[in-house]
Amino acid sequence: MSRIDVGVLGATGMVGQQFVRLLAGHPWFRLTWLAASERSAGKAYRDAAAWRLADVLPDEAAQLIVEEPVPGKGPRLIFSGLDAAVAGEVEGAFAASGHLVVSNARNFRMEPTVPLLVPEVNADHLALVPYQRQEKAWPGAIVTNPNCSTIFLAMALAPLRVFGLESAVVTTLQAISGAGYPGVASLDIAGNVVPFIGGEEEKIESETKKILGALQDRQVVPHALAVSAHTTRVPVVDGHIEMVSVRCSARPSLEDVRRAFAAFRGRPQEHGLPSAPEQPLVYLEEANRPQPRLDVERDRGMVVCLGRLRPCSVLDFKFVALGHNTVRGAAGAAILNAELMRTEGLLAD
Amino acid sequence: MSRIDVGVLGATGMVGQQFVRLLAGHPWFRLTWLAASERSAGKAYRDAAAWRLADVLPDEAAQLIVEEPVPGKGPRLIFSGLDAAVAGEVEGAFAASGHLVVSNARNFRMEPTVPLLVPEVNADHLALVPYQRQEKAWPGAIVTNPNCSTIFLAMALAPLRVFGLESAVVTTLQAISGAGYPGVASLDIAGNVVPFIGGEEEKIESETKKILGALQDRQVVPHALAVSAHTTRVPVVDGHIEMVSVRCSARPSLEDVRRAFAAFRGRPQEHGLPSAPEQPLVYLEEANRPQPRLDVERDRGMVVCLGRLRPCSVLDFKFVALGHNTVRGAAGAAILNAELMRTEGLLAD
């Protein structure tokens, strides 16, 4: 099978750099096109991007000439690491020009006909795409991945739907890489905690319900559970920790919950998608895990690590979750989305 | 009025050093006696203690000769910064020898006749002291302050008792100074979060109920509210952040809660105790406050800063709290306890 050409919008930013890193040597996709703002256009990527990842900039991408984000240019399949300030307009224009835009931006996530996809959780939501094309009259389409913190929460809650999820209270301790570059000023976060991230709590509370919702009659009926989020920024480079309390109508035992976590698999695992972890949820037995520094890179940053499952004296039970915010929470999530789209036939024509 | 002689048990540790710092120039108390382990005994305090605070070691204390913790030696009023591993035995022996031990250790906190005191919240619990003396046959007595995180939570919840407190879910982001010295290894916490602190969640859940409880018939009836705590360690030097969700049976409006926070005062404010802040709860209006680095030293570290009061979609409302863990959460708490004991006539004989 030949590799499919792909491009990246917003290629010089933090999420864009993760796309470039993760697409290097991808078995299904070949990165051939990089777009960024006018300021970068015309330069080799190695000169346009101030590369800030510890892995060395892949040679092939380094030599690509960055282009301006002109709809219709570039391959049909486009990953978007655009900032929300411009993603709404640019991604819409690309979809209208026939591109399949696999986006990490928040702009289209809550649109009724746009899949807000976590492949292990709601692969069936891809069925929205035809309705989206019809509604928008787009030859292309937009498929989104959720906010990083939301992905980890939704993955941890998904196997608990069978127990009748009623409510969840979550406090996040989020890494600085989640805010992009330059992002958080060092004076704001050095030796400090900032107990506020603009718009984040709202995203977690609404997106989780859409992801866990059921597809009925050409639309997603949001899940009924109530989610309350407290979000904080902490001086960690990569990896969001979430402290989660949950109530379920079926009152599962801790053992039931453990088994549900362990058994959780989805379409990516069935199809053996290249970026899919063998097991999406990895439960760590040690009393003080998961921890960002020790666990965030597990299985290439594509799993959610869980731990400390114990009773909650207000809701039913509580646990800790950890995910890699720029991999499973952003670029890696979008790539897994595109891999699923391929096995579901959405990339063919 | 002449100053009362006081001593410190565990004087060389982190909490002990805070006692020494805070007692320097205290208007009511004069620090005349310092005790520590055998290894330190016989040395001048300046040589025995590896001073680790940014404020310079006070001259008077520097010259005191450290003694061994022998019950009956030293002044009647003794502050204890002892580690829990030894506090049980040593504090008991001092109380049995006639000392009034004002302790920061956890060992006696949950004993039925030992006041677990937050002067603004439950000053009336000091009435347990006579029962304690009777029960233990101690000429002295022990009065304790709660665990640091618990103090901040209890102070924030105390004014909400009028609304019928039902439940609270709290996630703490705790500073490294809370673990003493050497305490947390830098390799464990640098750029990291550890989502576990041994015994801490249990303390918060049980101590809060005792503090907020009512004194009835010679004992404290714990408050009925359910508390669920998630505790984490973060790379911050001083200042514990708490993300709190609360449910009250009276369903107060956010405005009601704000007014209750603002109006909250207690015995320390009525009596103008030297260490009492003018206003125990300080609400910060900025969207991203309180923060440890900017707010932990407010009013000499003796207030609890609050912020971000907003609705909670699972319980009723939620907010952020911040307190200085080694001041209001430890040594400063004990000193305020002793100040209250003086105005309540417990130091007279």
Next chain:
Amino acid sequence: MSRIDVGVLGATGMVGQQFVRLLAGHPWFRLTWLAASERSAGKAYRDAAAWRLADVLPDEAAQLIVEEPVPGKGPRLIFSGLDAAVAGEVEGAFAASGHLVVSNARNFRMEPTVPLLVPEVNADHLALVPYQRQEKAWPGAIVTNPNCSTIFLAMALAPLRVFGLESAVVTTLQAISGAGYPGVASLDIAGNVVPFIGGEEEKIESETKKILGALQDRQVVPHALAVSAHTTRVPVVDGHIEMVSVRCSARPSLEDVRRAFAAFRGRPQEHGLPSAPEQPLVYLEEANRPQPRLDVERDRGMVVCLGRLRPCSVLDFKFVALGHNTVRGAAGAAILNAELMRTEGLLAD
């Protein structure tokens, strides 16, 4: 004596905020005028400045209405915390309009008739002011303080001039607050060292020679010593560490050097200037000091702490220095300059 009205240019930035903090309650100066960019003008300072210091914003300053930096407006004595990008033009215009500009910016530092002042070191350089007025035809004048790292180095080297300073190699470990706000991105410095600060090494190497130079015939003859600087940024909030190796022609013993450090005093100490530390150089005996977190606030951040004096196997001897970069290295330095100017009669008219 009545207080002298003063103003601050660049009042909302990091150095500007330090000016505001340090001028609150100053015995000689009364802060009556704050200027900042167009965007802030017309607002109360409390609304215009995103206050980022742990000390609470002083009430008096909070209420001042921020003005635009129009030369001729505001008091005669003006402190400048302006960024170098605009300081050249604005400060010049203010001096041309009759203001005495006491500046922290680098723009005029190396001009032959502009004093580059460290009051303990080269108070006599103030004699340049009349030549400056003549040369520039300014009714006002500009007096500058050096770069932060340079101040600490110059203060440590000044008492060694008697030994025939020949050369110094210095490596700095500089705090993030030195880069202003937003300044250093957290992703660049979290758990990291950046071994480069643009222009900093050049400033240290040239400014030190001017400061230590001799006033001869209406100009400063730079000191002959060779200075080589290595500069790095480290994840510390406040306080620059400097590791210094020195060679002197007289080959002083370590004891000679220690005595010279201890005996060092200058005009600020003779006159008892309000911001002057009693002793400009404080030598710490502990083997592992000075340290930013423990020592940077000594004597209100106005001293340079020294330690670890020992032989150097390449030059003669080596030691550690520490200074508070935004206090003694910026706003506090400028205020001390203005205090000296007053006692030298430069503020009279």
Next chain:
Amino acid sequence: MSRIDVGVLGATGMVGQQFVRLLAGHPWFRLTWLAASERSAGKAYRDAAAWRLADVLPDEAAQLIVEEPVPGKGPRLIFSGLDAAVAGEVEGAFAASGHLVVSNARNFRMEPTVPLLVPEVNADHLALVPYQRQEKAWPGAIVTNPNCSTIFLAMALAPLRVFGLESAVVTTLQAISGAGYPGVASLDIAGNVVPFIGGEEEKIESETKKILGALQDRQVVPHALAVSAHTTRVPVVDGHIEMVSVRCSARPSLEDVRRAFAAFRGRPQEHGLPSAPEQPLVYLEEANRPQPRLDVERDRGMVVCLGRLRPCSVLDFKFVALGHNTVRGAAGAAILNAELMRTEGLLAD
């Protein structure tokens, strides 16, 4: 070729864990024996070692039963990650029992007949081994690697010997992992710099001269250059930065130095040793590199990254160096030593 059985002394410590990680899947060596203190003996390694590396504990090692360090037990080739407190006695006893001990400890480094080996720099020093056996009457032998900071400095200076090295002044900014576990207390280093590391400056100053020295008449004549070291601890997890000024009698141009860095190769590269980097010194062109967070893992942590070569106004030129302290500076160094020993015939019998 069959793999050679190897063991590790001090297997549960930080360096021991790096040995275990780096030996997993090694093409020449097979890890079959792990020894640690009495407390760990008898347990499976997975239970005995509190694994603190981000890479998952290799399965094979996890199942090995930890033994006590009894000389004569275990394979002939033994890596030692022992602490200096016990390494002197234990390593000597193992060598006396016929083991080849490849040690990271400091105890034997400066013994005249013990090679202090950096394979790219002084592979010929292995010729000391027969003299060592003769002198000590050991059937085995001890080969050591230098102190971590010393290795990086020696590697950077080695290609400059041709220019007549005269002196070097170096300031190190060292990571916390260099101090082992628990090592540095977080309260000592969080947001701080400690300008002192016990014994470190002496090691750098003496070991560098031995490594760069010439083998003459059965012993190493130390190189004549003078080295002056300033050492500091900074809040970085992995990676020591060194700021180096150098003087050479031949006064090479910067271009000469650059070429010497680029051309530097040694025996490991000639023989293609499994752990050898292709190019031992990697010069980075960016103005602000190398940096620990971005560059420490290059080429599996086995290279020294260099940058910022520029003139020094006191010595001749100066530059920045970076190395991975627990890989190239410890366990990786020892493994490379053992690989060289094999190609030099020292492992045959």
